[in-house]
Amino acid sequence: MSEKLSFVQPTPNSPWGTYLQQVDRVIPYLGDLARWAETLKRxxxxxxxxxxxxxxxxxxxxxxxxxxxxxxxxxxxxxxxxxxxxxxxxxxxxxxxxxxxxxxxxxxxxxxxxxxxxxxxxxxxxxxxxxxxxxxxxxxxxxxxxxxxxxxxxxxxxxxxxxxxxxxxxxxxxxxSTGVVTGKPLHLGGSLGRVKATGRGVFVTGREAARRLGLDLRGARIAVQGFGNVGSVAAELFVEAGAKIVAVQDHTGTIVNENGLDLAGLIPISRTPAGAVGFEGGDKVPNEQFWDVACDILIPAALEGQINADRARKTSARLVLEGANGPTVPEADDILAERGVLVVPDVICNAGGVTVSYFEWVQDFSSFFWDEDEINVRLDRIMMNALNQIWDTADKHKITLRTATYAVACERILTARQERGLYP
CATH class of the missing domain: 3.40.50.10860 (Leucine Dehydrogenase, chain A, domain 1)
Structure with a gap:
């Protein structure tokens, strides 16, 4: 008989507890593969x-x-x-x-x-x-x-x-052994495009989601939580597409400008110890007010568990792009869905980084390196193909993009597990 306890008992509202709930929600869509679902919990x-x-x-x-x-x-x-x-x-x-x-x-x-x-x-x-x-x-x-x-x-x-x-x-x-890690410096076997890949993936999936929602990126208001490599790169690409960044929160605090923050001035200062609040081109507000800022798109790109139930009720965003891993707790996920807010989940939205890491790994083995344009074309194609398949699954079963992503991914994982069998 299979023991039902998880590997580690989750603490309330913990990342592991969130993940286990996400797995439980996808089991009804796994068909015969559901017998292997316990594999995902250990x-x-x-x-x-x-x-x-x-x-x-x-x-x-x-x-x-x-x-x-x-x-x-x-x-x-x-x-x-x-x-x-x-x-x-x-x-x-x-x-x-x-x-x-x-x-x-x-x-x-x-x-x-x-x-x-x-x-x-x-x-x-x-x-x-x-x-x-x-x-x-x-x-x-x-x-x-x-x-x-x-x-x-x-x-x-x-x-x-x-x-x-x-x-x-x-x-x-x-x-x-250059292939033991990815994200290395270029002259040690690193790949062009790797530094911006995660933020680019957030933009590519966000652009497609906005198109499907009928949300014009020109003039769209975007709030970004976390302004490191992921958040700042995504922000730059959205601004290039005509959007404006109305709020940024990092470890130093929150800065807001309803007319749009000047990224050319903000990004260099955000890289200094002064952080985002050291920039003079916006109003400094208490951190909790970040969730009250009027916006069309919300990009949580910091740490896990940032969007709780209260914040899910507050946000005016029509679209949430999860640049961070696990930023939305399950209760908040349900509230956003009930409010008609579309969430592009982390496991597809921020997959640009691991995709270009895969490119780096392949290039290291072959000792043949691609130019950045080729990498970006390959990245965009993989991200779009994956998102379109997930969207089709969501439409077919009338489920959220998160559950659809898990349905597609877990079917692949458990099919591999089943076909490999158990050893010994």
């Missing part, structure tokens, strides 16, 4: 590691790190590594599971994985950051590799972090 492997380093002042500090491989039925694990003081095993489990769904939704030959260290990287020197990255990589080196599990950048990690990870893994295995 990570294949979870590794917790101690990451000790010598600090600049001579102290020995210990940090906790994680790497979770959720499902690898369709290929090697794929997923980012985040450095954040609030990282937990439960969060990393959820993020790895969303990667499983995401890679299947755009039909990439990957499974899902994720990693992280519970640390505030802003409190580390550059040397300490390198030490913690290299030690973490050595500790998880027993389960990662170009054919098994390929990390990438995520919150507070970047191309330099990936370069250190690649070098550490390569030194430990005795040869240069």
């Amino acid at each position: 990570p294949k492997r979870a590794l917790i590691v101690d990451v000790p380093i010598e600090m600049d002042d001579g102290r020995i500090a210990h940090y906790e790190g994680y790497r979770v491989q959720h499902n690898m039925s369709r290929g090697p694990g794929k997923g980012g590594v985040r450095f954040h003081p609030d990282v937990t095993l439960e969060e990393v489990m959820a993020l790895s599971a969303w990667m499983t769904v995401k890679t299947a939704a755009v039909n990439l030959p990957y499974g899902g994985a994720k990693g992280g260290i519970r640390v505030d990287p802003k409190k580390l020197s550059q040397k300490e950051l390198e030490k913690i990255t290299r030690r973490y990589t050595s500790e998880i080196g027993i389960i990662i590799g170009p054919h098994t599990d390929i990390p990438a950048p995520d919150v507070n990690t970047n191309g330099q972090i990936m370069a250190w990870m690649m070098d550490t893994y390569s030194m430990n295995t005795g040869g240069t």
Whole structure:
């Protein structure tokens, strides 16, 4: 008899609890594959590691790190590594599971994985950051590799972090292995188009969703929560299409301008310690007022669980584009659906990053690299094909885009699981 308890019991309103509810909602659409659904609720492997380093002042500090491989039925694990003081095993489990769904939704030959260290990287020197990255990589080196599990950048990690990870893994295995991570610097096997890929995917799916809604992007008002790589790139592309950014929220606060914020001035300042609120071209307001700003499109591109029931009732947006992973809790999802607000879910909306990571991985194996125009054409085609199939599924079953995305993705995942069978 199958044990019904999950791998880790979710805490209330946690990312893992949100994911489990999303899986439960798709089971009625899986047909005979539903007998395998419990597979989706259990990570294949979870590794917790101690990451000790010598600090600049001579102290020995210990940090906790994680790497979770959720499902690898369709290929090697794929997923980012985040450095954040609030990282937990439960969060990393959820993020790895969303990667499983995401890679299947755009039909990439990957499974899902994720990693992280519970640390505030802003409190580390550059040397300490390198030490913690290299030690973490050595500790998880027993389960990662170009054919098994390929990390990438995520919150507070970047191309330099990936370069250190690649070098550490390569030194430990005795040869240069560029394909062990993606999101690397260009001269170490990185891909053109990778930095802007996630934000571009948000724009491409948002543009199609707006077209289907009859929402003209020219003059459309957009509010963006999270103004890092994803939020700022998506904002730039929407402005190029004629929209205006009326509100931005980042870790420093919220800035609003109903006539549109000047991104040419805002983006450089947002990259400094002053953050978005250091920009003088808008009004600074309390963070909760961000959700009251009159807008047509809302882009949550920060962390999980940001759109709760109250905020779902407040927003005036007709379209929500999930640039972040898991930004909407299930209760809020229902409220948005009842209000007629279209949500393009994270597992398709922000899949541009992993898609170009796939391109990078392929290019590393072949040692043949494409130009940026070719990458963007390939990215747009994959994203549009995936979204159109998901939309057809939503129309067929009269379900939300999120449930339709899970239906398409989980059918692929569980078909692979069924066809592979159980070993031994």
